[in-house]
Amino acid sequence: MAGKAFVTGSAGFIGYHLCQRLLAEGWQVLGLDGMSDYYDVRLKQRRHAMLAQHEGFRAVEGLLETPGLVRELVSGFQPDVIVHLAAQAGVRHSIDAPRAYVDANLIGTFEVLEAARASPPRHMLLASTSSVFGANPDMPYAETQKADLQMSFYAATKKATEAMAHSYAHLYALPTTMFRFFTVYGPWGRPDMALFKFTRAILSDEPIDIYNHGDMRRDFTYIDDLVTGIRGLIDAVPGTVPVGACDSLSPVAPWRVVNIGNGAPVPLLDFVAAIEAATGRKARKNLLPMQPGDVPATWADATLIETLTGALPRTDIREGVERFVRWYRDYYAV
Numbered sequence: 001m002a003g004k005a006f007v008t009g010s011a012g013f014i015g016y017h018l019c020q021r022l023l024a025e026g027w028q029v030l031g032l033d034g035m036s037d038y039y040d041v042r043l044k045q046r047r048h049a050m051l052a053q054h055e056g057f058r059a060v061e062g063l064l065e066t067p068g069l070v071r072e073l074v075s076g077f078q079p080d081v082i083v084h085l086a087a088q089a090g091v092r093h094s095i096d097a098p099r100a101y102v103d104a105n106l107i108g109t110f111e112v113l114e115a116a117r118a119s120p121p122r123h124m125l126l127a128s129t130s131s132v133f134g135a136n137p138d139m140p141y142a143e144t145q146k147a148d149l150q151m152s153f154y155a156a157t158k159k160a161t162e163a164m165a166h167s168y169a170h171l172y173a174l175p176t177t178m179f180r181f182f183t184v185y186g187p188w189g190r191p192d193m194a195l196f197k198f199t200r201a202i203l204s205d206e207p208i209d210i211y212n213h214g215d216m217r218r219d220f221t222y223i224d225d226l227v228t229g230i231r232g233l234i235d236a237v238p239g240t241v242p243v244g245a246c247d248s249l250s251p252v253a254p255w256r257v258v259n260i261g262n263g264a265p266v267p268l269l270d271f272v273a274a275i276e277a278a279t280g281r282k283a284r285k286n287l288l289p290m291q292p293g294d295v296p297a298t299w300a301d302a303t304l305i306e307t308l309t310g311a312l313p314r315t316d317i318r319e320g321v322e323r324f325v326r327w328y329r330d331y332y333a334v
Helices: 013-024 041-051 069-077 098-118 153-172 194-203 223-234 268-279 303-309 317-332
Strands: 004-008 028-033 057-061 081-084 123-129 176-181 207-210 255-260 284-287
Touching: 004 013, 004 069, 013 028, 013 041, 013 223, 028 041, 028 069, 041 057, 069 098, 081 098, 081 223, 098 123, 098 153, 123 153, 123 223, 153 176, 153 255, 176 223, 194 207, 194 268, 194 317, 207 268, 223 255, 223 303, 255 303, 268 317
Parallel strands: 004 028, 004 081, 028 057, 081 123, 123 176, 176 255, 207 284
Antiparallel strands: none
């Protein structure tokens, strides 16, 4: 059933695609985005411009952490659902610029929580990350496993937002779902992500950096599959009764954390091979040691989300990469 959704990070990669999905279903969407220059702002502006073609969409540009801004917007809009996707992203960037993660991820999330406390939605959904599993060696990662040993400051701030949201869910009876995303990719993706950087370099006959000498695996999740998962979870409002042993539902709050992943890790070199096939070019590989803060593998247990929403689509990595490369060639006319 369509309603009103307030989406932070609406000009971002995931936010853009989610807004498109909701608007196509007849939702009214109010989007907030800070248009930070972490990557090409023109790409964000283009996403917002495409969303603005829908009558049901309205955008506000402003920093999430601005005191009172989110509360004012939510109070005026009175959304049924809040989807908080805005964040300072990037494991490696958090080593160089940790303050940006405090401002956007911690203070920004606090502002969203305060807005929800003042104008409670039917359901509040917030983005976390698979990076919170950190040094946990047990895979596939399940939501019921401990996630206490984060390897980067980015992951640490995201784990902190999970705890912050749990406290608000408990104190103010706010039904809350946390997403843990697993390596999302697809058209309109972020230029700092591997697929974007590798495609650009391969088409320009430039070398690509392969960390840990290629001995890495990622649970690559195609954007449309991820958005289908988010859309299903919007309707899966946490209550007081677990759906089974796989449920991460809190015993003291209407709060749970849910993985959204493909459930199948792909070796990094197979990912590169898919880009080579889609571009028709061979990659020049620069093999490097592991980057600080990174992990060698991620792999989602998708039992909980499929229990809550039903079976999810799982786009094959070769098909997903080919769709991205087609978009990239069209967008950049190469």
